[in-house]
Amino acid sequence: xxxxxxxxxxxxxxxxxxxxxxxxxxxxxxxxxxxxxxxxxxxxxxxxxxxxxxxxxxxxxxxxxxxxxxxxxxxxxxxxxxxxxxxxxxxxxxxxxxxxxxxxxxxxxxxxxxxxxxxxxxxxxxxxxxxxxxxxxxxxxxxxxxxxxxxxxxxxxxxxxxxxxxxxxxxxxxxxxxxxxxxxxxxxxxxxxxxxxxxxxxx
Amino acid sequence: xxxxxxxxxxxxxxxxxxxxxxxxxxxxxxxxxxxxxxxxxxxxxxxxxxxxxxxxxxxxxxxxxxxxxxxxxxxxxxxxxxxxxxxxxxxxxxxxxxxxxxxxxxxxxxxxxxxxxxxxxxxxxxxxxxxxxxxx
Numbered sequence: 001x002x003x004x005x006x007x008x009x010x011x012x013x014x015x016x017x018x019x020x021x022x023x024x025x026x027x028x029x030x031x032x033x034x035x036x037x038x039x040x041x042x043x044x045x046x047x048x049x050x051x052x053x054x055x056x057x058x059x060x061x062x063x064x065x066x067x068x069x070x071x072x073x074x075x076x077x078x079x080x081x082x083x084x085x086x087x088x089x090x091x092x093x094x095x096x097x098x099x100x101x102x103x104x105x106x107x108x109x110x111x112x113x114x115x116x117x118x119x120x121x122x123x124x125x126x127x128x129x130x131x132x133x134x135x136x137x138x139x140x141x142x143x144x145x146x147x148x149x150x151x152x153x154x155x156x157x158x159x160x161x162x163x164x165x166x167x168x169x170x171x172x173x174x175x176x177x178x179x180x181x182x183x184x185x186x187x188x189x190x191x192x193x194x195x196x197x198x199x200x201x202x203x
Numbered sequence: 204x205x206x207x208x209x210x211x212x213x214x215x216x217x218x219x220x221x222x223x224x225x226x227x228x229x230x231x232x233x234x235x236x237x238x239x240x241x242x243x244x245x246x247x248x249x250x251x252x253x254x255x256x257x258x259x260x261x262x263x264x265x266x267x268x269x270x271x272x273x274x275x276x277x278x279x280x281x282x283x284x285x286x287x288x289x290x291x292x293x294x295x296x297x298x299x300x301x302x303x304x305x306x307x308x309x310x311x312x313x314x315x316x317x318x319x320x321x322x323x324x325x326x327x328x329x330x331x332x333x334x335x336x337x338x339x
Contacts, residue, residue, distance in 0.1 A: 077243040078274045079281045082301045122238035168281040
């Protein structure tokens with residue numbers, strides 16, 4: 001066969017492949033790969049807690065910005081700081097990419113008996129500026145967590161040295177105060193950097 | 204000639220420094236966070252002997268209490284439990300890492316630039332680790 005025909009055939013095939021690729025992209029824009037996006041956002045339930053400055057915090061704190069919400073406690077030395085570090089690193093990476101808006105990082109204490117606003121203030125500021133810490137009474141924390149499908153349970157122990165089992169998920173709350181998407185562990189910086197701009201741009 | 208080679212090999216073998224039974228690598232100790240009095244310790248322990256080594260306790264002059272803990276995530280729930288005994292398998296290793304087994308260092312007292320960890324196997328000291336924050 002004439003080599004010229006082979007070249008033309010290759011070019012035609014390449015053009016066709018590129019065309020199919022573009023058509024698929026247009027039909028099916030980038031979808032989040034790691035987060036589970038809820039079919040319809042769930043309103044955050046009503047609660048009455050305080051932020052890390054001791055100011056009242058209710059469901060309206062979730063209005064007006066995207067929030068990455070983690071449920072943990074400050075006496076947890078391993079998974080809680082590790083998760084918050086991942087969220088802080090993801091936020092920094094997104095900022096470097098020029099992503100706007102950036103999500104806020106929120107820690108809701110599942111150990112409000114020990115986590116006073118003062119302790120929360122020191123703890124959340126360690127992971128960067130602009131973070132929100134929420135604590136208060138066990139009863140009000142439970143209103144928030146049960147409405148979002150978050151589990152926590154204090155483990156029996158002697159004295160003040162106890163652990164709290166808790167859901168490992170990070171929730172993404174949209175600026176309308178709706179539970180929008182869920183990242184289940186393990187939490188990896190790149191997963192957040194990949195998915196967050198896609199989810200936030202879609203809404 | 205072959206015999207000479209064998210003899211030399213045996214002699215060289217005999218001259219090699221004996222491997223320490225327990226070796227540590229990849230040590231990382233987190234600094235206590237502001238206002239907190241606890242840290243976590245991560246490292247890899249390697250057992251060069253033909254028998255399991257049981258780590259039954261860890262002490263540190265910088266912390267009033269050290270426990271071996273394990274974080275597990277099952278069904279989306281994160282749990283942390285104390286492990287009574289850390290077994291470093293014969294000719295194997297055990298990894299203490301984020302989100303897994305780790306040292307929980309509690310009630311920090313005067314943590315400056317370094318942390319010393321004494322690993323005990325029953326009543327016998329098994330290993331001492333010096334960790335300096337500055338070198339990181």
